[in-house]
Amino acid sequence: MSVVAEEHFQSKTNLELVGSVDDMTRAQFMQVCAALLLCLSRFEELKARDEVEKKKEESLWVQKKLELERKLEAAMEQITSKDKELLELKTDHEQLKEKLQKFEKDKIELEARVVELCAKKKEAETSKEDHKYTMMEARFERARKQAEYFFPELKFDKLDPIKVVHNGALVDDDEVDLEGGGDHNPEE
Incomplete structure (x- = not known):
């Protein structure tokens, strides 16, 4: 560091300035x-x-x-x-x-x-x-x-396959079923 200071910063002008104070x-x-x-x-x-x-x-x-x-x-x-x-x-x-x-x-x-x-x-x-x-x-x-x-x-x-003998008369099979019985025999 001292070498750098001597080479670059210790010029005659700087030394005189520092010495004057x-x-x-x-x-x-x-x-x-x-x-x-x-x-x-x-x-x-x-x-x-x-x-x-x-x-x-x-x-x-x-x-x-x-x-x-x-x-x-x-x-x-x-x-x-x-x-x-x-x-x-x-x-x-x-x-x-x-x-x-x-x-x-x-x-x-x-x-x-x-x-x-x-x-x-x-x-x-x-x-x-x-x-x-x-x-x-x-x-x-x-x-x-x-x-x-x-x-x-x-x-x-006068024979009718739909009629049946009921109470001595030839009547429709449906009428006998509605009355509920009697001497009706489908085999006759």
Whole structure:
């Protein structure tokens, strides 16, 4: 340091200037220079501390930024996953909707088929009853013709397959059932 001072700062003019003042002024000058050096040193210290703080702050911001970016990336992945799930649910919903429409159409067709089959059943039952009546009438007619053959002198034209003998008279079968009994015998 003394070499630098001798080469750059101890010029003849500077030495004469320093020598022209008394010791007290030099001491005061040195105190001012020391205060300036102290002030400069403190400034550099604060500047360095501010830079360190700034770097720490920047590092924290970088860490926070990285953490936020990771959270954002995770949230975006979750959104993408939920979008896929929603799309699958929409697809499933549409398929189920189509199946429901098909089932409703099938239900309507089956209900119509049930009505049709009920009508056919009713028709078959009626036809069966009609067939029974026709068969009964045919057999009655056959029996009447055989009776006429065996007994030609008797008149069988008053015979009626629907009528029964009740209280000595030929009456409708329904009338006897309504009255509740009597000497009615369906075998007669």
